[in-house]
Amino acid sequence: MSSPFSAAQLAAITNAVKELFAAMFIGFCISTTLYGISVLQVYLYFRRYTKDRWALKTTVATLWTLDTLTTIFVAHSFFVFVLGILNLKNDIDIPWSFTAEKLLVTIITFISQCFYAQAIWKVSQKKATTAFITFLTVSSFSLGIYTTVHLFQNPALTSISTRGFLIISGLVQGLAALNDIVITGAFSYYLHVNRTGLPSSEKLIDTLIVYAVSRGVLTAIAQIMFLVLNVALPHRQFWLPFHMVVGKLYVNSVLTTLNVRQTLSQSEIQFGPGMSFLGKDIAEMNEQNQIITKPTSALVPNPSTFGSVRRGSGIADVEE
Template sequence: MSSPFSAAQLAAITNAVKELFATTFIGFCVATTLYGISVLQVYLYFRRYTKDRWALKTTVATLWTLDTLTTIFVAHSLFVFVLGILNKKNDTDIPWSFTAEKLLVTIITFISQCFYAHTIWKVSQNRTTTTFIAFLAFSSFGLGIYTTVHLFQNPALTSISTRGFLIISGLVQGLAALNDIAITGALSYYLHARRSSLPSSEKLIDTLIVYAVSRGVLTAIAQIMFLVLNVALPHRQFWLPFHMTVGKLYVNSVLATLNVRQTLTQSGIQLGPGISFVGKNNAEMNEQSQILTKPITFAPAPHLAAVSSTFGSVSRGNGAADVEQG
């Protein structure tokens, strides 16, 4: 029996399958590794910070649940999609699980960026900056929902390569990347301003700036690479690894921001579920370092003025400024 495909068609199909296997293998390996890290971070969070507010605990639980579902959906979509390419002559439809995973990544991005918008509001009380970041988050979220609905209504594989879809999809990634840059810049600026007003807190502030820049750079690079490869090479699959990992980078960035409190406490700076300065003697530091379940705090030494927390609002007590997560 003769083959229904010509030699050129077989070569094209073979190359497409090889490319798909290569990009999905890389992306899935990186994504599942990041998922394992997020599982560890969630475990550490709920073990160490048992007295955080329920709103914060719910945010962490929600992000982890969405992250778990995205891992399951990616595995399912890869199985269905690759099997479809191997068994069908024509373009296969996009699996429902791929579109559902895209929706969950959109939600994860939105929750994470709103978390940082709330953080910046607590740091700066600057309505303009916070509103701008929130606007970008809502805009990216709205357009992301639109593209998800479009894929559910038009599941053909060719639909993701149309001009209109590429424009809207590019806007989603572009706005998300711009927001990550804005968040990073705002956090660095306001933290640096606080550093100059509190010389004794330089070590902590410098560390927080490094964390802010690191999380912003990673997520922004992932969004930009996703955007560039998706728009510049719409008929190739080089964008898949970045799509698979970007949501997990957001989850890990939020969890790392919360869990870093324990690490900084061990270096001699007392942190509750947030950020606090303790400029007391070593005995008091050692005693307070065991208390890791207070609300998010930013507690300076008695001779320092009370300052707002990176993660909360101020309430005074016992010579320190305790800041709770809102």
Template sequence: MAHMGASSGFNSSAKPCLAVSPFALAVMAATAPSAAQIAALVAVVKQLFATSFIGFSIATTLYGISCLQAYLYYRNYPKDHLLLKSTVALLWVLDTLCTIFVAHSLYTYFVLNFGKNPTVDLVIPWSFTTEKFLVTLITFVAQLFYARTIWKSSENWIITGSVTVIAVVTFALGIVTTVHLYQTPLATSISARSFQILSGLVQGFAAFNDVLITVCLCFWLYQQKRGAVGGRAFGTDQILDTLILYAVSRGILTAITQFLFLTLNLALPHATYWMPFHQAVGKLYVNSVYATLNVRSTFSNVDNKQSTNLSFADVPGINTTTSATGVTSSNTASVPSDKRAKPVVLPTTHESIERSHSALEEKEAGDDV
């Protein structure tokens, strides 16, 4: 009976071990962690999985939108300047590579490396570091695009130069952080104080540049609104108001994302709550550039739907151009050169110009009667 009792006691103590997963058995056999250590490990894995899953879900959704916008751009503007078409293609390639590298890093974390000794410092996959660099490159290309837009609109060297210099500094600091992660691909590198400062400067400069770009574009558009003669009669005020609202929305969205990325990264260096914002920010830049180019057709459609309006070519101080047809028209003769606003470059079609002029002639004929 005593032997049976001993045997029974042995069996009762063995049953809990049978319920433990092979991964946990391997961990306990190697290091014999305590229950608190296992609980802490599970919490870290759950947090990493949750933030990565949320970020990747948002990122892939934005990637799908950017693919659609790229398709619409090439369909609607086949004769745009080669520089613009190359920029769209470059951003799409970089965005696609970012999506691939994020998927690879997640697969490495949760499949290939899952079950390895968790006491060893978590190694950062090369794909994560490469994706981080590509996000920095996307930010650089997008901000240079807006610097060019500011220059084409205002021909102000000071503002354009400031935006460009900040973009270059941001890109350079991003390269430094990337090289650091390649040299020391450990999770503790991200939470190190020196890396936190460099990374914070990258996000801080990028957010500041977004705000600067937004303020400059809004100021220029407001000046256009004040300088457009006859704008109220032809609906130009409404278009410029829409452009101002769009510029503000674009700048605020990317700036807030960069700011949240910066804040969470500095406030919680050992957590991964910054991950969704990191995965989304590059794709927000791509979509903002695409939307800026594709919004031109929207204003052409608005112009066509107004029965009594004129084309933008009939509004003094505003040019309308289209790359698809090569049509460029303007009317600035009635405005003194010293008071003439810089042209707003918006696309239209040859048919819209003809319909607008026909509508104007019919209106003038009706007035004569």
């Protein structure tokens, strides 16, 4: 019995299978590894920071729940995509799980960037900077919701390669990447301008700047690579690994920001047990007998970053 496909068609199908499987397999392996790291970070967070406010705990729990669902949806879409091509289907639709995972990644990006917008506001009190970051966050989120609705309404695989969809999808990744760069630059700038010249604070500020830059670079690179490969090669699947990992990079960046507080406080300044780091300035901590055990001065950013700072001076004066 002769094959309904010519040799050229079979070769094209084989290449498509190899490319799709390789792209999704690589993305799935990296994303599940990052998910394992996020599970560990969530465990450490709830074990170490029992005094954190309920709003912050809810944010962490929400991000972990969304991260778990994206892992499940990625696994399901991986199975459906590969199975469809192996069955030699020419009219494969985008699995609902793939579109749902895209929606959850959009929400994760929104929550994470709002988290950093609030952190920058509490460190700098600069309305213009915070407003610009918020504008980029809301714009990227709105366009991301639009593209998600479009995919639910047009599940054909060819719909993601149309010119209109590529333009809007490119804007989503471009705005998100720009926002990551702005957030990184704002953190670095406001930490730098609060330098005092004291060795203790200089070391801490350098540590915070290096961390802020590394955090922003990872998410920005993932968004930029997603954008470039998706727009430049719309009929190829090289962009899939970056799409599958970008949400997990955001989740891990927020969790690392929260979990690193204890390490920084122990290495630079020693606080009493049970300190929240959230919503408390130095005076309030002193009133609760959570006094630093050695005289020093350090810049510790306000809630949602690494600690608290007395408004006005930019420096927390420490008592003995």
